[in-house]
Amino acid sequence: MIRSTKKKTKKTGRRHPMATVALVAIGLIVTGAAYAGFSNSSAIAEVDLQAQSTIDEGQKLFASNCATCHGIQADGTDEGPSLIGVGAASTHFQVGTGRMPLAFQGPQGMVKPKQFTEEQTLQLAAYVASLAPGPGIPEAQYLDGDGDVANGGELFRVNCAMCHNVAGAGGALTEGKWAPKLSGVASVHIYEAMATGPQNMPVFNNANISSDEKRDIISYLKYLENSTSVGGFKLGSLGPVAEGLFIWIIGLGAVVALTVWVTAKSN
Amino acid sequence: MAQDAKNGSSDAVVAAPSAGDVNTGLSAGTAVIPADSFANPGHPPHRARVTDTDPKKEKRAVRTVYTLFYISIVGSIGAIAAYVAFPIESGDDVAIRLSTLFIGVGMALSLFGIGLAAIHWGKALMSDKEGVDERHPVRGDDETRLAAQEIFKQANEESGFGRRALVRNTLIGALIAFPLPGVVLLRGLAPQDQDPVALLKHTMWDKGVRLTRDPSGTPIKASDVTLGSVFHVIPEGLNDMEHKLDEKAKAIVLLMRLKPEDLIEDADRKDWSYNGIVAYSKVCTHVGCPVALYEQQTHHLLCPCHQSQFDVTKHCEVIFGPAKRPLPQLPITVDSEGYLVAQSDFTEPVGPSFWERVS
Structure with missing residues (x-):
């Protein structure tokens, strides 16, 4: 072995090897923070859903963004279902989570960056709600997450866990569809999903699961989201598949590597 | 030397074509007598470690x-x-x-x-020298074997195991009888005075039993079940049972409402649904997992354990997966107060196949 002694020349300031990395990092952080500031500013909006002006604004938005598939009268076409009677809750959920407008026709509409501000979303919801009565946007008292967590957990396990996984981690359905994971979903959207049954999810109306029980379920989900895992890594809370994959590949891999090392001749 | 070991057939000898060579004891058909095709290569040269x-x-x-x-x-x-x-x-x-x-x-x-x-x-x-420990033959030498035989013979004479036949036979009998109490006691763990076949064939559902919500046990009005809804259902009175879970395991039901025109019903089962409301057993006919992953647009029911799929519009016939039979349907109707009730028990045993199940 030949040992070469390194020449030590200290580079400082803008000639430092890490200067470019630091510059790029600073640029990204500033841009990101500025963007977050801008996009948050319009999140809270007070909109009167009953006002005729709101409905008119909503109709304009609908005509230019939604009518291609849902029809100019919102009565549905071959490309999309009728929206008469789906209510404000359905519109607020589909548009508010970015599912609508659809990116493409597929097995399932998926969550993507929102295309409308909260104000525009509410205007659209007001228009759709004006067509025919349907489930409305829930009141804040059901969304605070301070309900009975234990009762919410029991209701969740009976009604929701078979698709959404007992820890709300989501799961697969048939023909490319899936039940999405529920962590990070806004309380209002969880409530609206239960009330309206978006896409292939069944409807859980207030006669089945009352508003207070929905509040309990939301409380349970928020509790799950904010509680730490006592047992260490959750591996996505996906259950035996993820755990099996981990132990068979990482665990068994480590055992095989150790065995190879133990039996190999020392050089 | 190494070359020979690699190519084993080089040592083979071509047998003489003359018939019936008595000296070698080979049959006349043998063409080639293979030599031992693999020579012991011995140890690789010792390599010193760093x-x-x-x-x-x-x-x-x-x-x-x-x-x-x-x-x-x-x-x-x-x-x-x-x-x-x-x-x-x-x-x-x-x-x-x-x-x-x-x-x-x-x-x-x-x-x-x-x-x-x-x-x-x-x-x-630690020392790294290769060494050889020859494995000793499994068979002992004749002297040792004779000595062992002698020991056995002596033991037999001294104990009288061969001579006192009654003592020996009662010992064998006692050893056979010894585990019997365990077998009888284990058998006693099965439910007493209950025929498991009858238990499997019937559930809590009966004529007039109300459909109630799981877990609260409150009755369900037909008008509560809006289009696209799913209710997880237990029979009325289940929560008061002593062996609640035993009964629940058989009686769980999924209640769904479809558009009546979407249902493709057999003529003899037309009155088993009510205005598009249908009730099916939640116990998979494959190995009994709860089937409740209902998709309200495709009307598919998916079992999460082995991906069996059932089509709710066609009496839950199997459209995919390992299940062999459709989910049993619970015939329902409404009572005078508008609550959903069962017309009868399931008309076939719920859940997976068992030995005594006909068909």
Whole structure:
């Protein structure tokens, strides 16, 4: 072995090897923070859903963004279902989570960056709600997450866990569809999903699961989201598949590597 | 030499074509007499390790080994320290996690340290000379065998095992009888005075039993079940049963409402649904998992265990997966107060097949 002694020349300031990395990092952080500031500013909006002006604004938005598939009268076409009677809750959920407008026709509409501000979303919801009565946007008292967590957990396990996984981690359905994971979903959207049954999810109306029980379920989900895992890594809370994959590949891999090392001749 | 070992057939001898060579005892048909095709290659040449040749490397290996033993000691003490340092009496999730984490890491280090050090010691520092220990033959020599026989014979004479036939036979009989109480007691664990076949064939559902919500047990009005709804259903009175879970396991039902025109119903089962409301057993006919993953647009029911799929519009016939029979349908109707009730029990046993199930 030949040992070469390194020449030590200290580079400082803008000639430092890490200067470019630091510059790029600073640029990204500033841009990101500025963007977050801008996009948050319009999140809270007070909109009167009953006002005729709101409905008119909503109709304009609908005509230019939604009518291609849902029809100019919102009565549905071959490309999309009728929206008469789906209510404000359905519109607020589909548009508010970015599912609508659809990116493409597929097995399932998926969550993507929102295309409308909260104000525009509410205007659209007001228009759709004006067509025919349907489930409305829930009141804040059901969304605070301070309900009975234990009762919410029991209701969740009976009604929701078979698709959404007992820890709300989501799961697969048939023909490319899936039940999405529920962590990070806004309380209002969880409530609206239960009330309206978006896409292939069944409807859980207030006669089945009352508003207070929905509040309990939301409380349970928020509790799950904010509680730490006592047992260490959750591996996505996906259950035996993820755990099996981990132990068979990482665990068994480590055992095989150790065995190879133990039996190999020392050089 | 090495060349010969590689190509075994070079040692083969072509048999003489003359018929019936008595001397070799070979049959006339033998064409080639193969020699032993694989010669023992012996040991590869001994290769010295770097720790044998380079004293610096040897010193480093020594350092590694004792460092690992030190790490093990640190791990053991660390586990004790972690037990003291992270109390779990508060019951706080984070405290429990920290406690288990650091105790576990300490104990893992203590055991791994010993194991790794011992193996590294053996591989890098202990003598490395190859040696041969011949395996002794399994069969003992004749003298030993005769001695063993003698011992057995003597033992037989002294104990009278062969001579006192009654004593021997009663011993064998006692050994056979000894485990019998265990078998009888185990059998007694089965439910008393209950025919398991009858238990499997019937559920709590009966004529007029109301459909109630799981878990609250409140009755369901037909008008509550809006289009696209799903209700998880238990029979009325289940929550008051002594063996609630035994009954629930058989009686769980999924209630769905479809557009009546979407249902494709058999003529004899037309009156089993009510205005598009249908009720099906939630117990999969494959191995009994609860089937409740209902998709309200495709009207598919999916079993999460083995991906069996049932089409709710066609009496839950199997459209995919390992299940062989459709889910049993619960005939329902409404009572005078508008609540959903069962017309009868299921008309076939719910759940997976069992031996005495007809069809």
